Amino acid sequence: MKLWQKILLISLIFVLGAVETTAFIVLSRDFSMTVEREREQGVTEHNYLAATIANQVVYSRLLGDKILLSEEEIEEVIDEVLSATTVSVDGAAVFRQSDPIRIYRMDELQEMSEFQREALHSEECLTLITGEGENTRLYVTSGLTLEGTAYQLYTVTDMGDIYRDYDEQLLFVRNLGMVLAVVISAVLVAVLFTLLGPLTRLNASLRQIAGGNYSLRIKEQGSPEFRELAGNINRMSESVEENVQRISEIAESRKRFIDNLAHEMKTPLTSIMGFGDIMRIKREMSEKQRREYAEIIVEDAKRLRTLSGKLLELATNEGAELELVSVNLRELFREVHLTVAPILSRRHMTMEMASTHIAINCDRELFKSLLYNLIDNSIKASADGSKIILKAVNRDNKARISVTDFGIGMSNEQAKRVTEPFYMVDKSRSRKEGGAGLGLSLCVEVAKRHGAVLEIESQQGKGTTVFVYIDCHPEIVGSEDDEIG
Amino acid sequence: MIRILIVEDDENIAKMIEAVLSIGGYEGIVCNDGAQALHKLLTESFDLALLDVMLPGLDGFEILEGIQGREVPVIFLTARLDVADKVRGLRLGAEDYIVKPFEAVELLARIEVVLRRVNKSSSVLSYEDITVDIQKHRVTKGGAEISLTPREFEVLVFFLQHVDIALTRERLLSAVWDYSFEGESRTVDIHVQQVRRKLGLQGRLVTIPKLGWRLERQ
Numbered sequence: 001m002k003l004w005q006k007i008l009l010i011s012l013i014f015v016l017g018a019v020e021t022t023a024f025i026v027l028s029r030d031f032s033m034t035v036e037r038e039r040e041q042g043v044t045e046h047n048y049l050a051a052t053i054a055n056q057v058v059y060s061r062l063l064g065d066k067i068l069l070s071e072e073e074i075e076e077v078i079d080e081v082l083s084a085t086t087v088s089v090d091g092a093a094v095f096r097q098s099d100p101i102r103i104y105r106m107d108e109l110q111e112m113s114e115f116q117r118e119a120l121h122s123e124e125c126l127t128l129i130t131g132e133g134e135n136t137r138l139y140v141t142s143g144l145t146l147e148g149t150a151y152q153l154y155t156v157t158d159m160g161d162i163y164r165d166y167d168e169q170l171l172f173v174r175n176l177g178m179v180l181a182v183v184i185s186a187v188l189v190a191v192l193f194t195l196l197g198p199l200t201r202l203n204a205s206l207r208q209i210a211g212g213n214y215s216l217r218i219k220e221q222g223s224p225e226f227r228e229l230a231g232n233i234n235r236m237s238e239s240v241e242e243n244v245q246r247i248s249e250i251a252e253s254r255k256r257f258i259d260n261l262a263h264e265m266k267t268p269l270t271s272i273m274g275f276g277d278i279m280r281i282k283r284e285m286s287e288k289q290r291r292e293y294a295e296i297i298v299e300d301a302k303r304l305r306t307l308s309g310k311l312l313e314l315a316t317n318e319g320a321e322l323e324l325v326s327v328n329l330r331e332l333f334r335e336v337h338l339t340v341a342p343i344l345s346r347r348h349m350t351m352e353m354a355s356t357h358i359a360i361n362c363d364r365e366l367f368k369s370l371l372y373n374l375i376d377n378s379i380k381a382s383a384d385g386s387k388i389i390l391k392a393v394n395r396d397n398k399a400r401i402s403v404t405d406f407g408i409g410m411s412n413e414q415a416k417r418v419t420e421p422f423y424m425v426d427k428s429r430s431r432k433e434g435g436a437g438l439g440l441s442l443c444v445e446v447a448k449r450h451g452a453v454l455e456i457e458s459q460q461g462k463g464t465t466v467f468v469y470i471d472c473h474p475e476i477v478g479s480e481d482d483e484i485g
Numbered sequence: 486m487i488r489i490l491i492v493e494d495d496e497n498i499a500k501m502i503e504a505v506l507s508i509g510g511y512e513g514i515v516c517n518d519g520a521q522a523l524h525k526l527l528t529e530s531f532d533l534a535l536l537d538v539m540l541p542g543l544d545g546f547e548i549l550e551g552i553q554g555r556e557v558p559v560i561f562l563t564a565r566l567d568v569a570d571k572v573r574g575l576r577l578g579a580e581d582y583i584v585k586p587f588e589a590v591e592l593l594a595r596i597e598v599v600l601r602r603v604n605k606s607s608s609v610l611s612y613e614d615i616t617v618d619i620q621k622h623r624v625t626k627g628g629a630e631i632s633l634t635p636r637e638f639e640v641l642v643f644f645l646q647h648v649d650i651a652l653t654r655e656r657l658l659s660a661v662w663d664y665s666f667e668g669e670s671r672t673v674d675i676h677v678q679q680v681r682r683k684l685g686l687q688g689r690l691v692t693i694p695k696l697g698w699r700l701e702r703q
Contacts, residue, residue, distance in 0.1 A: 259565060263539060266564035267495050270586040274501035277589040281651035282508060283701060293504070296497050 004192045011188055016181055023173040031166045035159070039127055039138060042157040045088050046125065046140035050153050053081050053094075057146050068147045071096075078102050078151075090137075094144070095152040106156055115139060119152060133167065134160035198222035202230060209233070214241035260422035264307055264436065268300035303436070310438040313369070317445050322363040326473045329358045329392045329399065336371045336390070340379070348385045351375070355392040358399045359473035362450050370446040373439045374403040374466050380435065381407030381464060397472045406463040415458045419444045487600065490534040491515045492522040492548065493562065494541055498585075502535060502562075502592070508650060509593040519543030523551045531557055533599060536579075538563040538570065549577045558603050560595060562587075590647065590656045597646055610645040612700070615684055617645055626684055633683060636661060640676050644690065644700040653697040 001009075056077045061069050069077070078094050082104050091105035098120060115128050125142040136159040144151040198221065205218045214237050218230040275293040279285065285293075333353045344351055360367075371390070378388045382405045389404040410418060410425055417423045422437040443466075447454045452470035489511050493499040499515045506513035514531070516522040519542035526534060526548065534557050538545040549559055560581040561574045571582050580599040583592065600606040601619075610617045614627045619642060624631045633641065639661045643652065654673050662672070677698055681690045690700050 263564040266585045267498060270564075271495065271497035271501045273586040274498070274505060274589055278501070278504050278508065280696065281589060281699075283649040283651070283699060289504075296500065300497055 004189070004196055007192055008185065008188050012181060012184060015184055016177055019180060020173065020177050023176075024170075027166065027169050027173065031162070034162050034166075035129070038157070038159055038162060039129070042089070042138040042140050042155070043125055043127060045157070046142065046153070046155045049081070049089060049092060049155060050142060050144050053078055053144065053153070054146065056081050061147075071149065074146050074149070075101055089155040090158045091156040093154040095154070096149065098152075101151075106154065115141070116152075119143075119154075129159065131159075133163050136160055136163050195223070198226040198230075202226065202233065206233060209237045209240075214244055257421050260437075261311075264422055265304065268303040268307075271300045272297050272304075307436040307438070310436045310442060314438065314442055314445065317366065317442065317449070320366075322366065322449060324361050325364060326359045327362055327364055327367070329360060329401065330355045332364070332368060332371070333390055333392070336368055336375065339368075339372055340375050343376070343379055344388075347379060347382070349379060349382060349387060351388045351390055353390045355390075356394060358392055358394050360399050360470050361473045362470070366446050367450065370443050370468070371401070371403070373443050374468075377439055377466075378403055378405035378407065378464065381405055381409070383407065394472060397474075399468075399470050399472050401468040401470070402465050404463065404465040409460045409462050409464055410456075410458040411460050412458075415456050415464075418456065419454070487511045487532045487606075488530070489513050489596070490522065490525060490531045490557075492519070492534060492540065492545070493517060493537045494539075495537075498537075505589040505592055506596075508589065509596065509647070511596070519545075519548055523548045526552045526555065526557060533557070533596060534559045535596075536561050538565070538574075546573060546577060549574070549579060553578065556603075558599050560599060588656070590650060590652060591659075593647065593650075594643075594656070594660050610642065612645050612648065613689075613703070615645075617642060624684075631683055633680070637676055637680050637683070640673075641680050641684065644680070644698070648700050648702050651693050651696050651699040656697070 057069060057074060060073065060077050061067075064073070066073075079102055082092050082094070082102055093103040093106045094101055095116075098116065115126070119126050119141040123143055125140060127141075128139040129136060130139065131137050138157040138159050139154065140157075141152060141154045144153045202218060205216060208216050216237065217234050220227045220230040220234070222230075275297050279290065279293055333355055337351060337353065340351065375388060375390065382388065386406050389402070391404070392399055392401045394400075408426075414425050418425065419440045421441040424435060424437045444454055447468060447470075450470055452468055455467040455469070456464065457467070458464040487510075489506055491499055491502045491506070491513050493502060493515070494517045496517070499517060503513040503515055514525075516525055519540040521542075522534075522536075522540075523543055525531075534552075536545040536548055536559055538561055540548075543551070545561055545563070552559075558580045559578070560583060561579050562583050562585060563570065564585045566584045574582055580602065581595050583595055597606060601608075608618060608620045610619065616625050617623070617638075622635075622638060624633055624638065624641065640657065643657060643660050657673050657677075661676075677690070681687060686700070689703065690698055692698055
């Protein structure tokens with residue numbers, strides 16, 4: 001059963017129950033008071049009748065100038081009184097001892113032996129209400145002593161009217177209840193639909209959100225509860241949307257990575273396998289050809305080795321714990337210089353180093369590999385005899401390390417994509433240099449793990465500068481620049 | 486001579502394909518840029534094009550779209566085995582789809598199939614005094630007809646198509662018995678022996694230990 005149906009049903013039952021019960025209690029109270037009044041009225045009239053008979057007996061005796069009236073005369077008087085039209089009761093009977101002597105319109109009296117027996121022994125006025133509904137009668141009896149003889153007077157009053165009225169009133173209340181039920185139902189349904197209307201709207205929107213439309217936002221309107229609910233749903237779908245987007249971005253970048261990896265692995269593999277197969281199946285081959293093919297095979301195998309090495313570096317970088325120590329950048333620069341010196345001299349290049357005494361918190365080996373990769377890229381982009389500048393300055397407690405070359409540079413588009421795994425600005429050139437396209441991705445990863453940020457500024461034909469921003473260690477913070485390389 | 490355009494951006498792979506094609510007796514012309522390849526395909530005439538999918542400039546699919554209507558059969562070479570890509574390539578009219586890395590003979594065999602389909606390869610093969618008419622399914626040696634079973638016939642044809650090239654058992658299996666063959670590989674040996682015996686190829690259809698067989702030109 002739906003909520004609105006439940007609310008409607010429960011409200012209806014309570015309202016109607018309350019109205020009907022109240023009406024019934026009021027009616028019953030009123031009715032019992034009416035019955036009581038009627039009973040008193042009956043008794044009064046009974047007493048009046050008894051007094052009338054007694055008076056008439058006295059009057060007859062005085063009129064007849066007798067000392068006592070005989071029983072026959074008394075009966076005559078009773079007869080006279082009871083048959084008079086002034087009698088306001090609906091029936092009357094007079095008994096002497098237990099014998100009826102006069103009965104007027106009191107046929108039911110025979111069936112009331114219990115009441116009669118009780119009345120015989122009672123001095124007081126007794127009443128009895130008997131019958132049901134319209135047949136309800138009030139019986140009143142009392143003893144009556146006339147000329148020394150004990151008589152018993154019975155009167156009956158019809159109480160059907162008040163029962164009829166009562167039944168009519170009950171019927172009226174029931175009908176009123178039904179009319180009320182219809183009116184209340186209509187009003188309740190209208191109210192409920194107005195109140196629960198926002199719920200239907202919320203439900204429809206939720207169904208859409210559940211169906212995958214995470215960008216849907218619900219209007220926050222209606223009563224405060226619904227406004228809050230809509231607000232919460234909006235916040236929920238917002239975070240779901242964000243997560244879905246993040247996850248799909250991750251999945252997308254992972255897929256791109258795998259695709260590129262497959263391509264980068266299969267390319268050297270294809271030439272290795274092809275040339276190997278040619279050497280295997282060909283019947284005759286010149287020594288020149290054999291050497292050429294073997295050289296290509298070795299070259300491409302080296303490419304694969306570089307690739308697997310970089311991949312391994314990426315993987316271990318992700319998993320390894322950082323050993324954070326305070327490192328003086330001057331010392332670090334000197335160490336890196338030692339590593340790259342052979343490559344520099346082979347290309348007849350020089351590296352200028354400028355650093356204040358800045359200390360940073362980093363994993364020495366990892367951070368060295370980051371600088372090495374950046375310098376390696378710079379060397380690859382430079383012409384023979386060119387120079388590279390490695391510099392560090394302190395800016396608001398952040399070290400800014402920069403690697404600058406004056407090589408071929410990149411377009412804006414290329415600079416944006418250059419940190420993507422496997423992206424190579426010049427594929428064939430990069431391959432000749434033995435690049436795998438993973439160097440800068442590796443740098444970004446290392447920087448990220450140090451809480452550092454990488455920025456690339458490049459101009460085509462002019463050169464490139466890569467900035468690394470990393471928090472300074474507070475211990476050694478110098479201010480004056482001095483040349484060290 | 487049959488001219489085949491090699492569109493491949495990796496220098497070494499291009500060189501390798503060129504070498505494989507020369508073994509098969511084809512002329513390979515290398516092109517390592519998409520736009521240039523499209524231009525070449527539209528202006529020159531080639532019997533077949535081997536297209537790499539991932540190319541700088543135009544990719545393989547774009548080139549294929551660009552030469553719709555030109556009757557150049559195309560085989561795709563790709564590093565990715567992607568069903569969607571494969572369907573896309575074949576729907577655009579590519580004849581075949583080869584996934585890198587591949588063996589030299591596999592490439593030659595697939596090229597052979599495509600060339601035969603478009604009637605570019607000769608239907609008559611000859612070796613010394615042996616003549617094979619592929620369409621008529623007839624083999625003659627010194628003018629006398631020799632009867633071969635269908636499998637033996639195909640084995641012979643495969644050897645004649647790859648003279649002086651060592652053929653492995655696996656290669657023969659996939660070429661003659663199709664890739665789905667799951668029987669004993671001894672079957673191949675028996676068929677090769679039968680072909681050698683029936684055509685008197687002793688000393689020329691030689692067994693190369695641990696590799697396979699080679700039909701050698703004297």
